[in-house]
Amino acid sequence: MAAYWRKTWPFHLLLLPALALVIVFQYIPLFGVVIAFQDYEPWLGIKGSPWVGFEHFQYLFTYPDGKQVIWNTLIISAFKLIINLIIPIVFALLLNEVRKTLFKRAVQTFVYLPHFLSWVILGGIMLDILSPEGGIVNRLLNAFGIDSIFFLGNGSWFRFTVVLSDVWKEFGFSAIIFLATLVGINPALYEAAEIDGASRWQQVISISIPLIMPIVIVVATLSLGRILDAGFDQILNLYNPLVYSHGDIIDTFVYREGLNNGQFSFGTAVGLFKSFIGFILIVISYRLAFKLANYRIF
Amino acid sequence: MKYRSRSYSIFTYSNTIFLTLLSLLCVLPLIHVLALSFSSRAAATANIVNFWPVGFTTDAYVKTLGNAMFLKSLWIGVERTVLGAVLSMIVVTMAAYSLSKTNYKFKGRQIYIWIFVFTMLFSGGLIPSYILISKLHLIDSIWALVLPPAVSVWNMILMLNFFRTIPEDLEEAAFIDGAGHLRVLWSVYLPVSMPSIATLSLFTMVSHWNSWFDGMIYMSNPDGYPLATYLHSMIVSDNLSRIGVTLDSVENFSNRTVKAAQIFIGALPILLVYPFLQKYFVKGIVLGSVKS
Numbered sequence: 001m002a003a004y005w006r007k008t009w010p011f012h013l014l015l016l017p018a019l020a021l022v023i024v025f026q027y028i029p030l031f032g033v034v035i036a037f038q039d040y041e042p043w044l045g046i047k048g049s050p051w052v053g054f055e056h057f058q059y060l061f062t063y064p065d066g067k068q069v070i071w072n073t074l075i076i077s078a079f080k081l082i083i084n085l086i087i088p089i090v091f092a093l094l095l096n097e098v099r100k101t102l103f104k105r106a107v108q109t110f111v112y113l114p115h116f117l118s119w120v121i122l123g124g125i126m127l128d129i130l131s132p133e134g135g136i137v138n139r140l141l142n143a144f145g146i147d148s149i150f151f152l153g154n155g156s157w158f159r160f161t162v163v164l165s166d167v168w169k170e171f172g173f174s175a176i177i178f179l180a181t182l183v184g185i186n187p188a189l190y191e192a193a194e195i196d197g198a199s200r201w202q203q204v205i206s207i208s209i210p211l212i213m214p215i216v217i218v219v220a221t222l223s224l225g226r227i228l229d230a231g232f233d234q235i236l237n238l239y240n241p242l243v244y245s246h247g248d249i250i251d252t253f254v255y256r257e258g259l260n261n262g263q264f265s266f267g268t269a270v271g272l273f274k275s276f277i278g279f280i281l282i283v284i285s286y287r288l289a290f291k292l293a294n295y296r297i298f
Numbered sequence: 299m300k301y302r303s304r305s306y307s308i309f310t311y312s313n314t315i316f317l318t319l320l321s322l323l324c325v326l327p328l329i330h331v332l333a334l335s336f337s338s339r340a341a342a343t344a345n346i347v348n349f350w351p352v353g354f355t356t357d358a359y360v361k362t363l364g365n366a367m368f369l370k371s372l373w374i375g376v377e378r379t380v381l382g383a384v385l386s387m388i389v390v391t392m393a394a395y396s397l398s399k400t401n402y403k404f405k406g407r408q409i410y411i412w413i414f415v416f417t418m419l420f421s422g423g424l425i426p427s428y429i430l431i432s433k434l435h436l437i438d439s440i441w442a443l444v445l446p447p448a449v450s451v452w453n454m455i456l457m458l459n460f461f462r463t464i465p466e467d468l469e470e471a472a473f474i475d476g477a478g479h480l481r482v483l484w485s486v487y488l489p490v491s492m493p494s495i496a497t498l499s500l501f502t503m504v505s506h507w508n509s510w511f512d513g514m515i516y517m518s519n520p521d522g523y524p525l526a527t528y529l530h531s532m533i534v535s536d537n538l539s540r541i542g543v544t545l546d547s548v549e550n551f552s553n554r555t556v557k558a559a560q561i562f563i564g565a566l567p568i569l570l571v572y573p574f575l576q577k578y579f580v581k582g583i584v585l586g587s588v589k590s
Contacts, residue, residue, distance in 0.1 A: 010479035032426030110321035118508030134345030271423030
């Protein structure tokens with residue numbers, strides 16, 4: 001044992017700050033979730049607050065808003081998942097056909113940009129351009145004879161706007177992984193196909209698409225693991241009481257009910273429910289990605 | 299090249315046009331806001347500004363930069379970004395050095411790996427974290443914004459993968475000269491990893507600059523808001539009473555051109571570092587995600 005420490009103490013020492021931070025800021029809150037089974041009151045503390053068992057979890061499912069919130073989360077997330085997969089793939093395939101390097105780079109520079117801007121900035125921009133009173137998007141619609149649409153104030157339009165704006169922000173960045181795979185395909189495959197008389201379209205169908213399929217499966221399964229994350233940051237910047245019925249997701253619900261309305265225990269219970277299901281989903285999705293495409297992070 | 303057929307050249311043209319439009323779609327909203335911020339108030343109210351300023355004026359910027367509240371939050375934003383990135387990089391680099399060793403050289407490494415990776419999979423959630431921060435008396439302190447996100451496990455993995463590419467001969471030579479691990483990290487690893495460290499710092503800074511939610515919950519007083527949080531309260535949720543603006547100044551600060559100017563100033567640092575980001579992120583993301 002002494003020999004072990006003599007050899008490895010510098011390793012442990014170097015890990016100490018990270019370990020301490022993780023224990024304090026990640027693991028202690030993990031134990032804090034016990035308040036989900038209590039009626040926590042800040043002045044009583046965890047030790048003094050009464051235990052109530054699974055009451056808050058039952059409340060989530062009997063509460064009419066509870067089911068709606070779960071449904072909103074799933075529907076927004078599912079649409080995001082599908083469209084955020086298809087558009088980047090199509091975009092990557094189209095961009096891969098571009099032969100002029102300069103043009104290719106210029107396109108990439110433009111489409112990756114929104115990924116780096118925060119939802120605060122983009123939310124501010126969207127509130128302005130989507131405004132029903134003279135926002136530039138509605139002005140454009142009016143020019144085509146279409147009535148103004150209250151994108152962020154009407155429930156169904158809100159979901160549409162959330163999904164579309166998320167795709168707008170992320171499609172370029174999500175395409176990077178597919179582009180990298182496409183670029184890595186051995187050119188000899190295409191040359192051989194060409195000698196056999198395959199058109200470019202046939203080459204895409206029978207070479208490019210099959211070869212990016214493994215990575216598509218990995219991306220799809222990994223995002224399936226995060227299906228309960230419907231975009232807290234985005235929705236908190238875009239929604240308003242008018243669209244709670246269609247746009248309120250688990251995370252925003254936890255924030256409003258738990259923190260703003262001071263229902264600490266109920267909020268924690270909802271959050272714990274989400275983390276727990278999310279954890280199972282992530283583990284399943286990683287196993288699936290490993291099985292289907294031999295993917296692993298380490 | 300056989301596929302230079304007629305139909306393929308039609309495809310090439312339409313593809314070029316399509317991709318050009320798509321690219322424009324990604325930046326036009328930002329250009330619109332920029333045009334708006336340099337337009338006169340009258341033009342903005344009349345809804346005639348598109349992608350070029352109408353009635354050019356820098357009035358909105360003069361007002362924004364004359365707003366003490368805005369400057370204060372701008373400063374806090376810079377402060378948390380620099381402090382947060384420096385702290386995070388120090389902690390992450392140190393940990394990544396140890397974790398980059400093989401299981402054979404460093405028994406116990408696997409336990410640490412799991413302790414860190416588990417935090418990526420499961421978290422206590424919003425409310426327990428909030429209670430913790432308030433129990434630690436960190437409410438209204440800048441440490442509440444920089445300590446919790448300091449250990450970025452993702453950065454740690456990228457960094458340790460990079461450390462593993464450093465030729466072993468380099469450190470062997472140092473060990474033979476009698477250097478210890480701390481010495482090797484400092485004088486062998488750090489100098490050759492500078493580009494990687496710079497890149498990861500940049501990404502960490504971007505994420506700090508963009509963070510707003512922690513500022514909103516951990517700062518009880520708008521005086522402590524970093525810029526992103528200020529912008530959220532001011533522009534997105536239009537929470538004027540919370541920001542403590544009197545009706546008089548609402549006139550000055552909540553109009554469309556001033557909002558546009560504030561949004562643009564908030565986006566500016568990202569736009570400035572974007573060329574550097576773009577240079578590295580493709581490498582980073584590919585390295586991190588398809589590594590097998």
